[in-house]
Amino acid sequence: MNFKAELVACFGQPVAENPTGVMQEAAFAAAGLPWRYLTIEVAPGGLVDAVRGARAMGFRGFNCTIPHKVAVLPLLDELSKEARIIGAVNTVRRQGDRFIGENTDGKGFLRGLTHDAGMDPRGKRVVLLGAGGAARAIATELLLAGVAELIVVNRSVERAAPMVEDLKPHGPIRFVPWRVQYTVEPETDLLVNATSLGLYPNVDWMPDVDLTRARCLVADAVFNPPVTKFLAAAQARGLKTLDGLTMLVYQGVIGFTMWTGVAPDEAVMKRTLREAMVES
């Protein structure tokens, strides 16, 4: 009998606000793997010790959430190309004795885009609302996937300007300051909300955009609630939508595969996460 369990963890925000643990545990069980996913609240000052502890205890990897996604960089042995460009890590995998930093947020978005919404980003015109961590990850993957144009619309210049400068070497990206309502043109193929507008408990907030002429796919990174006011407004106009829960499931699917080397049962992960969100 083998009583050893492999461990992965999430270091970050309060445990009660993080639904990914139940999803990963359900996937381990469905795959018959003796693995556990521990969701652990780690204060900013505790990250160095948490990563040292993960090494000492032989963790197979971990996720990082706010506020650790950038602070974890110098604690790792290596970064993937995407994590280097984004400048943030949400997933760490162990290879031998080395911890490798990855960023699966944008990859999760891209997988939802191609698999669930059936859109190949190559040659597409994209408007991305926001310039925070989620926006950086999504922008990086969209540029690497070959979009024709990426317009970043953001309230603060301070956050958007450096992001656009950093990402310029990777593709056609430009910044439009968000001072008045942003009008989405019919030529836009994809509109993404990567701001936190609409996130629980501020569920009545939504990005100030005019969708009157829009004919695009509308995606939201906000996953709580799964159908944001923004997505509901797009649906009311007959536009196709892609929700943030799909992105969250797929970043977890990609992380699971990186840690275990096998593909999870995606249907189990989707169902568990949706149920967890309804219950919370």
Ligand code: NDP
């Ligand atoms: P950040 O705090 O890094 O960035 C927040 C962004 O929202 C900034 O661009 C900020 O603009 C903008 N913003 C906030 N309030 C307003 C406002 N009132 N008006 C206009 N713009 C505003 O957050 P993250 O990038 O980490 O997260 C953004 C969202 O994405 C969150 O809801 C998060 O839950 C979600 N997310 C979802 C994931 C998934 O898998 N589905 C993964 C990661 C994140 P400014 O620069 O002007 O302040």
